[in-house]
Amino acid sequence: MLLYNTFHSDDNSHDHVPFITQGFPYVCIKTDMDKYPGRCVPWHWHSSCEIVTVEKGEVELKTPDTTVLLHRGG
DSSP states (O other): OEEESOOOBOTTOBBOOTTOOSSOOOOEEEOOGGGSGGGOOOOOBOSSOOOOOOSSSEEEEEOSSOEEEEETTO
C-alpha cells in the first residue's frame, strides 16, 4: 500500500502508521517535504522500522543521538 504525506502522532510523539497489521506489517509512505512547514516533519517515533530514501536533493535526518545528511541515491 502506498500512502502520501501521512503523519499522525499523539501527545507522546508516537506516529501511528495507518494500515499496519500483524498479518501484513508493511506500508510505503511517500512524503513531499514541501508540504511541511519549514520542510520539517516533527520529531516522532513508532514501533515499526522506518527506511528512508531520497528521490531528489537532500534530507537531514535527526535522532536523539545523531544527525545524518542523506543525499539522493546515497
